[in-house]
Amino acid sequence: MRNILITMAYDGKNYHGWQIQKNALSVQEVFQDALFRVTGEKNDIKGCSRTDTGVHANMYCVSFKTRHRIPVERIPAALNNYLPNSIAVMSAKEVREDFHARYSCKGKEYVYKIWNNHVRNPFLDGYVLHYWCKLDIQAMKSAADYLVGKHDFTSFCTVDNNREKGDFHRNVGSLTIKKEDDLVSITICADGFLYNMVRIIAGTLLYVSEGKISPVDMPKIIEAGDRSLAGPTAPPMGLYLNRVFY
Amino acid sequence: MRNILITMAYDGKNYHGWQIQKNALSVQEVFQDALFRVTGEKNDIKGCSRTDTGVHANMYCVSFKTRHRIPVERIPAALNNYLPNSIAVMSAKEVREDFHARYSCKGKEYVYKIWNNHVRNPFLDGYVLHYWCKLDIQAMKSAADYLVGKHDFTSFCTVDNNREKGDFHRNVGSLTIKKEDDLVSITICADGFLYNMVRIIAGTLLYVSEGKISPVDMPKIIEAGDRSLAGPTAPPMGLYLNRVFY
Numbered sequence: 001m002r003n004i005l006i007t008m009a010y011d012g013k014n015y016h017g018w019q020i021q022k023n024a025l026s027v028q029e030v031f032q033d034a035l036f037r038v039t040g041e042k043n044d045i046k047g048c049s050r051t052d053t054g055v056h057a058n059m060y061c062v063s064f065k066t067r068h069r070i071p072v073e074r075i076p077a078a079l080n081n082y083l084p085n086s087i088a089v090m091s092a093k094e095v096r097e098d099f100h101a102r103y104s105c106k107g108k109e110y111v112y113k114i115w116n117n118h119v120r121n122p123f124l125d126g127y128v129l130h131y132w133c134k135l136d137i138q139a140m141k142s143a144a145d146y147l148v149g150k151h152d153f154t155s156f157c158t159v160d161n162n163r164e165k166g167d168f169h170r171n172v173g174s175l176t177i178k179k180e181d182d183l184v185s186i187t188i189c190a191d192g193f194l195y196n197m198v199r200i201i202a203g204t205l206l207y208v209s210e211g212k213i214s215p216v217d218m219p220k221i222i223e224a225g226d227r228s229l230a231g232p233t234a235p236p237m238g239l240y241l242n243r244v245f246y
Numbered sequence: 247m248r249n250i251l252i253t254m255a256y257d258g259k260n261y262h263g264w265q266i267q268k269n270a271l272s273v274q275e276v277f278q279d280a281l282f283r284v285t286g287e288k289n290d291i292k293g294c295s296r297t298d299t300g301v302h303a304n305m306y307c308v309s310f311k312t313r314h315r316i317p318v319e320r321i322p323a324a325l326n327n328y329l330p331n332s333i334a335v336m337s338a339k340e341v342r343e344d345f346h347a348r349y350s351c352k353g354k355e356y357v358y359k360i361w362n363n364h365v366r367n368p369f370l371d372g373y374v375l376h377y378w379c380k381l382d383i384q385a386m387k388s389a390a391d392y393l394v395g396k397h398d399f400t401s402f403c404t405v406d407n408n409r410e411k412g413d414f415h416r417n418v419g420s421l422t423i424k425k426e427d428d429l430v431s432i433t434i435c436a437d438g439f440l441y442n443m444v445r446i447i448a449g450t451l452l453y454v455s456e457g458k459i460s461p462v463d464m465p466k467i468i469e470a471g472d473r474s475l476a477g478p479t480a481p482p483m484g485l486y487l488n489r490v491f492y
Binding site: 009010011056076080085086087088089090119120121122123125127 | 255256257302322326331332333334335336365366367368369371373
């Protein structure tokens, strides 16, 4: 059996996240249906991560094994033919038998986008957090710098008993904040992410901008391992899985 | 009575254009309803132009007269409160009594956006023309140059008996084609536009890219005043009213 790695992008606005579930439309379900129409098989597909309702992906990876003999370079067009416009497969390649889209992943990059103007942008409804007040980018950058490096990110993780327990250490390679006109992007690259980690970091940086948390408090907040000390979980529509590294 | 000029933007994906009509939702109808909730008056609103179904506006202007005493600086927030997220009022100001959003207009700028990649962009569905084949930007630029200046644009106008007759001369001040990664933008600035003029110019430039029309044929096509010699009318979703000049 060949093992295939697919790279895709999706607009998550109308999906209840990646993971398949009862009574709600997921990207996985729609993708699986399209794949079945191409291969005729009930392929067991492995997604690179869960994403929450309304979260987007500029890049998302899945792997699956197949006996179907379609040339790998024809898979993107074949799948795109059956997928809705909100999902697009960019590439497909054959990978080693033991490759797994989730467990082989060495790191990921997320972007959190904020529209920072007192008037909303009609073209970005569902694609950014609309934030009215002027952001203090400098304070946010100062706070963000404390998060870079290997830390226990318990304070930046939603407790979820359905998720795996274990080590809450993650290594944040970079955390940058960029402002282009009224669009502010928080980009975080790490070897792995805890549940809601990016959204809690975004919410905490907004609290920093509002003066509710001082940048110099960040080491204490990390140290405490106490979710209640960090800021709120920013809403999902601003979040994009941006890159996946293998 | 005060005369008020409103500047707004709208995502036209789910509207049947600006102009009010029976049995189809228009931006004008939604705007009028919001304005009625603010002023309590049946204001006669003047839009700066018609736009077709699915066409967008980064900037659209309307003027209306009112006896209501709301401070002009409060009008944007008051309207945005009643408007859906697909429409946003950016500013309001008082203008001279004889100002008219359409007749006082000195020029407009439109942008036509093309996503030029063999794979669609899930975030731009309804916001660009998805064009698979690699565009010949240089040929398109060469052809576009012939359109700049004052010409009779009969060849680039859809015949519509419901529209005003008269002079088909328009002065195109600039026509630029810009490629940023996979997004190609055709930007046209003119003192006025004929019906479908930008979409026919876009369709003609696509024919130039495909080699169906040579750039050097452009003067003949303009000269002939014959719609059948120009290219097809490009679809509406790539079109944006971008700026309005007074």
